Amino acid sequence: MVFPFRLPGVNYYGRGAVQYLAGEIQKERAKRVFLISDKGVAGAGLVDKIKNLITEAGAEVIEFLDVEAEPSVENVELAVKTFQEAGCDFIVGLGGGSPMDVSKAVSVVAVNGGSILDYVGIGLVPKPGVPFILIPTTSGTGSEVTQNAIFTDKQEQLKKGVVTEYFLPKAAIVDSDLTMSAPPKITAATGMDALTHAIESYTAPKATPQTDLYALEAIRLIAKSLRRAVAYGADSEARENMALGSVFAGISLANAGVGAVHALAYPLGGQFGVPHGVANALLLPYVMEFNIVGHVAKFAGIAEAMGENVAGKSKREAAFLALKAVRELSQDVGIPQKLSEVGVTESDIEGLATATMNVTRLLGNNPRKVTLEDARNIFTKAL
Template sequence: MKKENYDFMMPNVNFFGPGVVEKVGERAKMLNMKKVLIVTDAFLRNLDNGPVKQAESSLLKADIAYVIFDGVEPNPKIRNVKEGKKLYMDNHCDSIITIGGGSSHDCGKGIGIVLSNGDNLPALAGIETLENPLPPLMAVNTTAGTASEITRHAVITNEETHLKFVVVSWRNVPLVSFNDPMLMLDIPTALTAATGMDALTHCVESYVSVNRNPITDAQAIQGIKLISKYLRRAVANGHDVEARTNMAYASILAGMAFNNADLGYVHAMAHQLGGQYDAPHGVCCAVLMPTVEKWNIISNPERFSDIAELLGENIAGLSVREAADKAIEAMILISEDVGIPTNIKSLGALPEDFDMMAENALKDGNAFSNPRVGRKEDIIKLYQQAYDA
């Protein structure tokens, strides 16, 4: 382990459980929010008795004014951030509440960043580049996967270059998060699978990260256990409340882990796929994970042996190396069971883009905590292997 001293970041207050969305207005009032910009997408805004409607009701009860920006796109773009900022300023808002999954939370963070740190968002990519605090920010989560509602990461796509970039700062961490499993019951099957696999990737990459620590290990371990037990159930029946609740727990544990241990090449490479081809982030991670982690095994086979056991594999009588290989088999099996594609070719990936994507992946903020150090040629080869899988 490289680090001996570490910090630990997460929101000041985290509400969890059925009905906690009702507390949005109360907490907004405690934070002295007067005019809130709600950041969400059009589908959630128009959903009868959905998360946005419930949050609106809570704000109205607390006598807090708000305006809604519902222009968030999957893999949120710089243009979404600019549009949200304009609405914020035109309506003299003083705070932000994000409602949705990772796209809404990342877009809301992006809006907060440009409001206080200047309009050149790509120039702020990297780790701890923000000099000024964001406006007060709360996050209401509706998916079990990205954990952006509790993390310091804001992932934005530059629609002109098709490149995703990450602004990583403690200033991005929302002040309050809300995880209400009842808001997740009607999530489509494909989104349940993709976000659940994203959470699994968070756990795995955190557990083998060079920046891991005993606290993040505990979170990653429990997250893997829960995902192994409940993701298939949540995909099979979205109204399985026990499965939804435990996947929400797994997601927030995974977020706490990677928010502090950081990630690795799976996410660094997935950001290039998502930016270049506008592919779902969780699917990108799930498709890449077996290929990348098989390459990573030699860095710490004991950790991968642990992962195999946590994913339900019987490793009795196996050598550490043999058990480590079982972890990769388990990753492939859970992906197949929940309907994830087997290769990046199915996501529209083109081999002629691999050189450029590999170069950018190595610049991604997640690359520096990967347990095995690679060169551009290695990353190109990993993309090719994931293409041919």
């Protein structure tokens, strides 16, 4: 078996890892840094903290705090315009997936021109962009280590993905202290997004022995710590486990891809504005139930990694314990369990199922083939 494995230039992990930012800024000889974040992250005091570190490294900082959650194409355009007016030579993306993805877009659009929509698909960005560093403040998307960025196309009411090797940052700094202020609902949704990355990439046709290592460890860490991180956000050990779980899931996703959960979640985000983590978390058990037959042994492995007692069980019995474990975790951390809870009605199913079938990049990487009829059935079960 031949397989590539990609990572950012350097990764720093652990509490206090953010101290390495200054050295990275100096190494890159950055003079004027465009710091991309959002108001929630700024409100938690994290923008000031990072600003001080960049200033101490001898560079100027220009802030852009107008990133919206689940960023739109228009939001990216505003960020690119502001970047160009500011005359910066380096980008630091600080926040959850939204500011990190906007940072990636600004980097490549500033150099290649056009709109981010011109690059939707795989490998369509011609040249590397402005150099950048990513610093996550949620334990969820893994965007700091992936070649992906996701944007909301308001016209088509769909989330769209750009995949390019130029989205790998110079450095990813994963410091769990920066996640301590994330409120319980965001901790729950983002944590379930990370679990979805681990489960989908572990069971994907593109999974490799190397991604399996990361995916299984991510599942263990998240299953062990998500409840605690949601219930008692000040638990630094739970936060550290979640940060590692999220980045390990991201590394697995970056190299093995995700599948039908994300494909079904895209129109749910685009048409109903359901946050990415919530959409994935809600759909995950229904898609797992559909997928188990596609890779029974791997689903049995997930059950074990989630702490289920699989001794004496057949692989099939163990596989269904994975489903039970995910359902219980999702319920315990307060995720909505039904589409009707997020405003979906029966008459919406056809549109959702049809839109899902356009997400061919992800459906092609699912352990079981998904037809339009299957998509309808999964949405109907989840209603």
